[in-house]
Amino acid sequence: MDRPFVVLALFGAAALVVARLTRRTRRPLPPGPKPRWIVGNLFDMPSDSQWMRFAEWSELYGEITYVEVFGQPIVILNSLSACKELLEKRGATSSGRPIGIMHELMNMHKVRAGMTSMQDDPFWRYERRLTHAAFGPQSVQEYYPIQEAQSVRFLQKLLEPDVNCKKELRYAIGQTLFEVAYGLSPEQYFDEFMEMSDTLLRSFLEATIPGKFLVEMIPFLRCFPSWLPGAGFKRYAEGVSKVSDRHSTIYFEMVKTAWKPPIPPDEAEEALKWAAAFMYLGMYSTNMSAQGMTLVLRIAGIDTTDQTVAKFIIAIQTHPDAQRKAQEELDRVVGTGRLPTIADRDDLPYLQALIKEVLRWHPGVATGIPHRFTQDEVYKGYLIPKNTTQYRNIARQANDGTLLARPDEFIPERFLHTDPGFESLPDPSEIVFGFGRRVCPGRHVADGTVFLMISRLLATYWISSPQDKDGQCPDVQIDWSGVDAVRYVHAVRLAYNAHERASYPNPMAPRFTPRSPGAIDLIKVADTML
Numbered sequence: 128m129d130r131p132f133v134v135l136a137l138f139g140a141a142a143l144v145v146a147r148l149t150r151r152t153r154r155p156l157p158p159g160p161k162p163r164w165i166v167g168n169l170f171d172m173p174s175d176s177q178w179m180r181f182a183e184w185s186e187l188y189g190e191i192t193y194v195e196v197f198g199q200p201i202v203i204l205n206s207l208s209a210c211k212e213l214l215e216k217r218g219a220t221s222s223g224r225p226i227g228i229m230h231e232l233m234n235m236h237k238v239r240a241g242m243t244s245m246q247d248d249p250f251w252r253y254e255r256r257l258t259h260a261a262f263g264p265q266s267v268q269e270y271y272p273i274q275e276a277q278s279v280r281f282l283q284k285l286l287e288p289d290v291n292c293k294k295e296l297r298y299a300i301g302q303t304l305f306e307v308a309y310g311l312s313p314e315q316y317f318d319e320f321m322e323m324s325d326t327l328l329r330s331f332l333e334a335t336i337p338g339k340f341l342v343e344m345i346p347f348l349r350c351f352p353s354w355l356p357g358a359g360f361k362r363y364a365e366g367v368s369k370v371s372d373r374h375s376t377i378y379f380e381m382v383k384t385a386w387k388p389p390i391p392p393d394e395a396e397e398a399l400k401w402a403a404a405f406m407y408l409g410m411y412s413t414n415m416s417a418q419g420m421t422l423v424l425r426i427a428g429i430d431t432t433d434q435t436v437a438k439f440i441i442a443i444q445t446h447p448d449a450q451r452k453a454q455e456e457l458d459r460v461v462g463t464g465r466l467p468t469i470a471d472r473d474d475l476p477y478l479q480a481l482i483k484e485v486l487r488w489h490p491g492v493a494t495g496i497p498h499r500f501t502q503d504e505v506y507k508g509y510l511i512p513k514n515t516t517q518y519r520n521i522a523r524q525a526n527d528g529t530l531l532a533r534p535d536e537f538i539p540e541r542f543l544h545t546d547p548g549f550e551s552l553p554d555p556s557e558i559v560f561g562f563g564r565r566v567c568p569g570r571h572v573a574d575g576t577v578f579l580m581i582s583r584l585l586a587t588y589w590i591s592s593p594q595d596k597d598g599q600c601p602d603v604q605i606d607w608s609g610v611d612a613v614r615y616v617h618a619v620r621l622a623y624n625a626h627e628r629a630s631y632p633n634p635m636a637p638r639f640t641p642r643s644p645g646a647i648d649l650i651k652v653a654d655t656m657l
């Protein structure tokens with residue numbers, strides 16, 4: 128970074144710190160690592176594998192850790208009970224989002240990324256209401272035919288020689304979300320859209336990492352022209368902003384004539400009225416709130432769901448016993464003459480336990496999407512000042528050694544609650560989708576997609592690691608150390624790529640072998656039409 132730029136940045140930060148120090152603190156702040164002068168805990172903050180550092184802090188400081196970066200207060204909620212108390216019971220003061228300057232510069236704030244980056248205000252509450260109408264537990268039943276058709280399409284693709292499994296999986300999940308959100312499929316634009324969604328999600332999440340972009344701590348830096356040395360963040364944001372624009376514009380143009388809103392017609396009319404109000408207030412630069420809403424549903428929903436099914440595929444190759452047990456249950460309950468449907472779910476306890484373990488094992492959104500406290504709060508005698516940014520250590524909660532034995536291992540049986548001591552084990556879907564008012568609104572959609580994909584894969588294929596030229600199955604090596612919201616995606620891809628780099632005869636890991644000639648027939652005749 129350039130020297131004048133650093134001097135100005137430090138000057139701004141010093142002003143912030145002085146302002147903060149002069150504030151009278153009535154109660155102690157929660158414990159945490161000692162901050163340095165001006166920069167605070169900047170150098171303590173990990174830029175990746177955040178959840179692991181946060182977990183180390185939880186050993187030292189307990190269920191809530193306090194840090195500061197350039198005067199910006201941050202708390203990390205490590206325990207489930209702190210999350211439930213502060214995010215669910217006191218959701219009225221803990222459901223804001225940090226004011227994301229990078230998100231604004233990347234053109235995601237208020238307009239493009241829709242509700243994910245909106246504040247806890249009437250507009251956001253309205254969008255949540257619409258989303259609930261479209262994706263609540265009852266409404267999602269309408270999408271089962273879409274999810275079933277896409278799962279069949281995926282099974283059929285796997286019959287083809289040299290199929291690229293990860294590409295086809297992503298395609299199936301992406302198409303499901305497109306059809307759910309817009310009632311149509313983008314067909315010729317699909318690859319381009321998926322690539323853009325990838326960029327947008329990665330940039331969105333990167334901008335939530337504390338200390339990653341100085342401008343988040345020192346807002347006046349945003350006024351610097353992008354050609355100035357050291358203002359690389361602005362050039363980066365401009366690049367992402369172009370992707371945001373293209374993503375929205377083409378897609379909206381394409382769907383505006385054919386859009387079947389995923390909400391009842393009277394609500395759609397209401398949405399248009401609100402959109403007009405947004406435009407009037409300058410909150411939406413163009414078009415309608417539905418654009419932002421459905422855009423974020425796709426971006427927030429594709430990678431998370433794709434990686435959950437990918438995680439299953441990785442886990443199951445190395446756990447043949449779990450695979451065999453789930454298949455025995457499916458054969459007994461569903462039989463081999465048809466594919467499983469959502470209606471079978473309640474009769475498949477082992478499969479349900481397996482899916483819970485997939486959700487729990489290395490959760491994808493490891494530290495959640497940060498919230499902001501909109502008022503001072505007091506928790507167990509500690510002050511959490513207004514405007515504090517807050518992370519949840521979801522990955523640690525899912526790996527809490529006091530609640531479950533051998534947390535690193537993949538053990539579906541732990542959710543059958545047959546072992547003494549496991550009775551109090553929380554359901555992972557109450558952790559990995561977040562908490563309180565901001566809880567993931569797409570969780571019931573994800574639930575259906577994940578169940579249909581996993582149950583149908585197990586019903587028809589035996590999934591194993593690829594063999595090398597000597598017929599040996601190499602171990603799947605995954606570097607989980609980089610797991611957090613951003614890196615997780617890379618970790619799963621690494622697992623696939625490891626095989627690709629090793630150039631096995633079939634480079635597409637893993638191997639899907641139809642379980643029987645009957646299974647092949649079942650896949651071939653299954654309907655992909657809605």
Ligand code: HEM
Nearest residue numbers: 242243424427428431432492496560561562565567569573
């Ligand atoms: C297994 C799949 C999924 C996981 C693990 C997941 C997880 C999460 C988490 C942890 C959050 C943050 C909650 C918070 O801020 O406290 C979130 C937010 C969100 N998710 Fe999901 N999600 C998944 C699938 C989906 C799907 C399929 C959709 C869309 C249909 C979706 C749409 C959203 C949206 C719009 C938000 C932002 C909500 C807001 O800010 O009010 N997610 N998700």
